[in-house]
Amino acid sequence: xxxxxxxxxxxxVGSRQLPEFRKLRDRKLLPVSKRHMSEGxxxxxxxxxxxDEFQAILSQTEYIPRxxxxxxxxxxxxxxxxxxxxxxxxxxxxxPVNVFSGGQAFERAREAADQLKGKSGKFRxxxxxxxxxxxxxxxxxxxxxxxxxxxxxxxQKQWETINAYMEVRQQEAAxxxxxxxxxxxxxxxxxxxxxxxxxxxxxxxxxxKSYF
Numbered sequence: 001x002x003x004x005x006x007x008x009x010x011x012x013v014g015s016r017q018l019p020e021f022r023k024l025r026d027r028k029l030l031p032v033s034k035r036h037m038s039e040g041x042x043x044x045x046x047x048x049x050x051x052d053e054f055q056a057i058l059s060q061t062e063y064i065p066r067x068x069x070x071x072x073x074x075x076x077x078x079x080x081x082x083x084x085x086x087x088x089x090x091x092x093x094x095x096p097v098n099v100f101s102g103g104q105a106f107e108r109a110r111e112a113a114d115q116l117k118g119k120s121g122k123f124r125x126x127x128x129x130x131x132x133x134x135x136x137x138x139x140x141x142x143x144x145x146x147x148x149x150x151x152x153x154x155x156q157k158q159w160e161t162i163n164a165y166m167e168v169r170q171q172e173a174a175x176x177x178x179x180x181x182x183x184x185x186x187x188x189x190x191x192x193x194x195x196x197x198x199x200x201x202x203x204x205x206x207x208x209k210s211y212f
Contacts, residue, residue, distance in 0.1 A: 003089075004087060005058065005089040006105060007058075008109065009055040009082075009083045009085075009109045010054055010055070010081065010082050011053045012053075012079070021051075022051075025048075028078060029048070029054060031074075032046070032070065032074050035074075041058060041060075041066065041067055042056045043092055044056065044095045044097055047099075055097060057105070062205050064084055064204065065200065065202075065205050065208075068144075068201075073159060080126065081113065082126065083116055084127075085107065085110070085112060085131075086130070087104025087105040087107070087108055088105065089104070090102050109130070112128035112130040113128070115128050126144075127141075127148055144200070150193050151193050154193060161184075161185055162188075162194045162197075164177045164185075171189070
């Protein structure tokens with residue numbers, strides 16, 4: 001078994017109904033790509049693989065939950081299907097990844113993406129992870145099923161508060177940035193399920209470190 005990588009594929013839901021979609025997509029994607037590269041989370045920039053789809057290879061598998069949360073909050077109000085595959089990769093450091101890279105991780109990410117698009121049921125499913133370990137898959141995906149259902153009704157103001165807090169890491173500083181009372185920031189974080197988002201991120205990160 002060679003080095004294990006994580007490949008991520010994200011699709012923007014309902015893109016055909018969005019006016020000037022390409023400009024909107026690029027306005028969201030380019031800053032996120034620059035951020036994740038500067039933070040060392042990716043091996044190369046996100047590559048657009050279709051009209052509404054982009055993908056990349058993570059530099060470490062444990063960064064999966066961090067990137068999933070970033071994509072959710074920084075793309076809002078756009079909704080994403082996020083599919084992740086874990087496994088071996090060929091041409092991991094060649095650019096662009098959609099031309100030169102392939103292997104298990106990409107195949108599993110595609111299986112996860114197909115499952116997202118084809119799934120119907122009693123609750124929405126927006127995140128799927130596939131690896132070669134069925135137990136890991138079951139636990140990680142159950143956590144994200146609960147997580148995605150919980151954040152379905154987070155408002156724009158709550159996302160703005162979450163984003164500000166994640167940038168400055170202090171409620172008082174976030175309040176000054178947003179020109180709000182500290183009590184309003186605290187309430188928005190709680191009602192926007194920020195603490196549950198962080199708990200999910202930390203738990204899935206530990207799970208990944210335990211398995212891979």
